[in-house]
Amino acid sequence: MEAAQDSRVSSSYWALRATYVLVPLLAGLDKFVNLLTYWPQYVSPTFARILPLSPVGFMRIVGVVEVVAALLVLLKPRIGAYVVMAWLICIAINLASMGMFDIAVRDLAMAVGAFALARMQEAGAGATARVRVHREATAAV
Numbered sequence: 001m002e003a004a005q006d007s008r009v010s011s012s013y014w015a016l017r018a019t020y021v022l023v024p025l026l027a028g029l030d031k032f033v034n035l036l037t038y039w040p041q042y043v044s045p046t047f048a049r050i051l052p053l054s055p056v057g058f059m060r061i062v063g064v065v066e067v068v069a070a071l072l073v074l075l076k077p078r079i080g081a082y083v084v085m086a087w088l089i090c091i092a093i094n095l096a097s098m099g100m101f102d103i104a105v106r107d108l109a110m111a112v113g114a115f116a117l118a119r120m121q122e123a124g125a126g127a128t129a130r131v132r133v134h135r136e137a138t139a140a141v
Contacts, residue, residue, distance in 0.1 A: 013125040016117040017077055020084050023110075025070035031063025039063075044097045073117075081118035085111045 030036045039062070040055035048055050069087055072080030088111035095104035 009120070009125045013117070013120045016113055016120065017073065020073045020081060020114055020117055021070050023070075024066040024073070024084060024087075028063040028066030028070060031059045031066070042095065042098075042100075044094050046097065047094065078118050078121040081114045081121060085114035085118065088114060 027036070031039050039059040043051075043055040043058060048058075051058050065087065069080060069084050072083055074080070088107045092104040092107040092111065095101075095107065
């Protein structure tokens with residue numbers, strides 16, 4: 001339990017949590033305005049052929065999913081972090097299918113960060129020291 005009380009672990013937890021709230025939120029919102037990039041270009045042509053809607057419409061749905069994932073990380077960080085991890089793996093698979101291995105690897109690395117956030121949440125790394133001390137005192141009784 002000492003590691004969870006270490007301020008270095010706590011600050012790492014909060015840095016990851018802020019990242020996995022802000023990045024999916026901003027990327028999700030950008031799916032509607034395409035300021036960062038033209039997102040439909042990242043839909044695999046093979047996948048685009050079987051979609052019942054245009055790549056633009058699909059990316060708007062992706063944007064909603066990303067905003068919801070960001071809110072999940074904000075409100076339920078353990079669940080949200082696992083959702084973001086799975087989502088990033090799916091994105092990496094799509095990118096790899098298009099030969100965009102460099103971006104796919106980046107998204108897989110981000111998925112590992114989301115996994116680390118989920119595990120840190122499970123370990124109580126973001127909890128305040130007072131709450132952790134109370135749990136330890138209760139467990140000792």
